[in-house]
Amino acid sequence: MSTISKFKTSVLGAGFAGLTASASLAKHGMEVDVFEKNDGPGGRCRVIKEDGFTFDMGPSWYWMPDVFEKYFNRFDKSTSDYFELKKLDPGFRIYFGRNEFMDIPNTLDEQKELFESLEEGSGAKLEKFLNESKLKYEVGINDLVYKPSYSLFEFFSFDIIYKMIKMNALQSIHDYIRSSFKHPHIIALLEFPVLFLGGTAKNTPSLYSLMNYSCLSQGTFYPMGGFYKLSEAMYELAKEQGVNFHFNAPIEQLNIANKKITEVHNGKVHDTDGIVSSVDYHFMEKQLLANKANYSEDYWNKRVMSPSALIFYLGVKGKVKNLIHHNLFFDEDFDEHAKQIYDNPEWPDNPLFYVCCPSKTDDSVAPAEDENLFILMPLAPGITDNETTREAYFDKIMTRLEKIIDDKISDRLIVKKSYCIKDFESDYNSFKGNAYGLANTLRQTAMFKPSMKSKHVKNLFHAGQLTVPGPGVPPAIISGQLAASQLLSYLTHEPYEKYLR
Numbered sequence: 001m002s003t004i005s006k007f008k009t010s011v012l013g014a015g016f017a018g019l020t021a022s023a024s025l026a027k028h029g030m031e032v033d034v035f036e037k038n039d040g041p042g043g044r045c046r047v048i049k050e051d052g053f054t055f056d057m058g059p060s061w062y063w064m065p066d067v068f069e070k071y072f073n074r075f076d077k078s079t080s081d082y083f084e085l086k087k088l089d090p091g092f093r094i095y096f097g098r099n100e101f102m103d104i105p106n107t108l109d110e111q112k113e114l115f116e117s118l119e120e121g122s123g124a125k126l127e128k129f130l131n132e133s134k135l136k137y138e139v140g141i142n143d144l145v146y147k148p149s150y151s152l153f154e155f156f157s158f159d160i161i162y163k164m165i166k167m168n169a170l171q172s173i174h175d176y177i178r179s180s181f182k183h184p185h186i187i188a189l190l191e192f193p194v195l196f197l198g199g200t201a202k203n204t205p206s207l208y209s210l211m212n213y214s215c216l217s218q219g220t221f222y223p224m225g226g227f228y229k230l231s232e233a234m235y236e237l238a239k240e241q242g243v244n245f246h247f248n249a250p251i252e253q254l255n256i257a258n259k260k261i262t263e264v265h266n267g268k269v270h271d272t273d274g275i276v277s278s279v280d281y282h283f284m285e286k287q288l289l290a291n292k293a294n295y296s297e298d299y300w301n302k303r304v305m306s307p308s309a310l311i312f313y314l315g316v317k318g319k320v321k322n323l324i325h326h327n328l329f330f331d332e333d334f335d336e337h338a339k340q341i342y343d344n345p346e347w348p349d350n351p352l353f354y355v356c357c358p359s360k361t362d363d364s365v366a367p368a369e370d371e372n373l374f375i376l377m378p379l380a381p382g383i384t385d386n387e388t389t390r391e392a393y394f395d396k397i398m399t400r401l402e403k404i405i406d407d408k409i410s411d412r413l414i415v416k417k418s419y420c421i422k423d424f425e426s427d428y429n430s431f432k433g434n435a436y437g438l439a440n441t442l443r444q445t446a447m448f449k450p451s452m453k454s455k456h457v458k459n460l461f462h463a464g465q466l467t468v469p470g471p472g473v474p475p476a477i478i479s480g481q482l483a484a485s486q487l488l489s490y491l492t493h494e495p496y497e498k499y500l501r
Contacts, residue, residue, distance in 0.1 A: 004029040007491050010261055010272040011035070012251055015043020016473055017463040018278035019234040020071060020480030025276070026241035027075060028488055028499055033270060034243060035263065037250035037429075042231030043278075044428065044435070045473070050415050052367040053315040056228055057419065059473050060356045060374060061326070062221040063214040067141070067474035068230070071481070074501075075237060082233030084224040086361065091220035092326035094189060098404050102185060103324070106219050119183040129180055129190075133213035136167050140210045145469040145478050146500055148486055149446040150453065170442060173209055174201035188330050199304070199439040200338045208440060220326065222361055230473075254288050259459075274459040274491055276483045281450055281466035283429035292456040304444060306436035306471050307341050307378040308421045310393055314373040315366065315415030320357065322405040323371075327355040331404060337378070342439070345380035347389060353377040353397055370414070375401075382432035385421035394418070436472070437465025445470075452483055461486045 007030050011022040014036035026032045040046065044058035062068075065085070072079055079085055090103035105111055108130070112123030168176070177190045191201045193211040223229040239245070252264040254275070262269050277284050282300050285293035332350040340348040356374040359366040366372040375397060398410045421433030438444050450467050454460040463483035469475045481500060489496035 004488075004492055005031070007031065007273045008033070008271055009274045009276070009487065009491075010270065011276045011278065012284070013043065013278035013464070014038075014041040014235070014245065014247075015278055015464065016045065016231075016234065016476040017465075017480035017483070018043070018276070019231075019238055020477050021276040021278060021463050021484040022243045022480075023075070023234070023238040023241045024481050024484035024499070025488065026238065026243045030488070032241075032243045033272075034238070034245045035249045035251050035261070036245065036247050037279075038427065039247050041235040041245070041247075042228060045228055045231045047226065047228045048313055048417060050417075051315055052370075053313075053372050053415050054226055054228075054365045055313040055315075055372060055374060055415075055417075056226050056356075056358070057311075057313070059227050060358070061215075062223060062227065062230075062473075063211070063218065064141075064474040065218060065221055067477060071477055072233075072237065074481075075241070077237060079223075079230075079233065082236065083229040086222050086224055088220045088222055088325050088361065090324065091215065092328060093324050094185070094192075094328045094330055095404050096185060096188075097331045098406070102189075104189065104216070108217070111216060115181075115186060118185055119181065122181055122183065122186060125180045129209070130213060130217050132167065133209045134217060136169060136207055137210040137213040139167065139169075140207060144446070145475065146482065147446075147468075148452050148482055148496070149449065149468045150451065151447060167207070169205060169207040171206045172202050173204045173206045176206035176209060177201070188334055191334065192328060192330070199306075199441050200335075200342055203342075203439075203441045205440075205442050205445065207445075222325065222358065224362055224364075226358065226362065226365055251288065254457075274461075274487045275457075276461050276463055276480070276487055278463040278480060278483070280429045280431055281462050281464065282431035284462070287429075289454075289457070292454070294451060294455050300431065304342065304439040304441050305381045305432055305434045306439050306465075308381040308424060308430075308433045309419075309435045310377045310379050310390060311419040312373075312375040312394060312397075313415065313417040313419070314375065314409070314413055316371040316373055316409055317412040317414050318369060318371070320371045320373070320405070320409060321407040323355060323357045323360065323373075325357060325361045327357065329353050329355065329401065329404065331400065341378060341380045345383055347379070347383065347393070348377075351377045351379075351393070351397070353401075355401065373409075379421070381421065381434040383421065385433065387418075390418045390420055431466070437470060440470050452479075452486055459487070459490060461490075 009030045011018045011034045022032045022034045046057045048055040089106045095101045115126045116123035250264045253262040337352050354376045359372040424430040424433040461483040463479040465471045485496040485499040488499040
């Protein structure tokens, strides 16, 4: 028996971070058990099936495709071994009012033409902006996000410091975009990822313009069959590595001293030499670590959280006019909505919202001639959530949506379900019901995020959206690999970089 194969390790949570951590541990010879409180893998990336409709419950934007491919390549696999990936053209549509929208094309020449039609000289500026964003993307992906961020010294190389200065990466993305562009539609297009990253444009570093490179230069993709195909693929890959999964198996107790964990429902005890926790970091500390927590309740309450969301899953009889796969509704003030998420948390007066209609691309997600709609409104975490408020906002959103696309939907509903703060808390133990994790502010970047490493439990490492590198599906996938590499390094006394290859 090899030295490494004698270790038994446990992963808590089967979301993207947990799935990648478990497969990475097993790849290097560990015996791995995954414990998940829900009835299947995927975490927030689950599905609802009803009356012939298949609704992706969580993620829907497939950006940064190289991160997914790099992960599967570690196992001599490709995403194409598990699902078909389709590039959308146009990538998405932004509505600014009735009969006022722009479709975002795939090619740089077409994008430059679009920008030029809005603001003279902006086409050439876009090309320069995307070249700078590409550099930020390459630095971010190659030099920054695969580091555990325990210390600032991890980033103290002449090359990284030179690149960061050259990119002016710590300037706010608000100022960075406005230094080149003036037209409000262009600014809205370039700033919109910030609303989902978890911050206002004024407090988010311009480093995150790397997202503009991904959405405009790399493009927007869709796994045929739905985003859940990615969850299925990562689950299958983990099983191929020999990972053992336990569903409907929340953990009640961690007996760290004796290296044991106990399931809630059946009291079954499992031996373990080390743990990667991808469950909600705050929940883990408060409920399972007690006096061994890294951070106080006061610390957590002072964190700037990314948004929660009010989501509606709608099955619509017949086709819906004037929608494509991804649609952003920016007919109201962006800054005002952001203030009501971050500065003065409350239900927004005039919210922006997003509508995904995957049945425009994929016949399998809805009955023939019907439509599958996913409507999402970003929302401040931790505020009051009840059915009366949800219904009021459904009416508000539907009134605007139907007016803008000139089609009546509300009287054609076959399926209607909502999901909001209380559901995020119940299903995922999500801190304040957040949907995405910590906001990507400068003071919550890299080593300023909650640490992957437990200060008091040496064989415990955290992964997921409340630690490094941050919110979103690609960062969660990277986080799981990083946490696994830290645990492997702790158990084998080898450099963690060895286990990221």
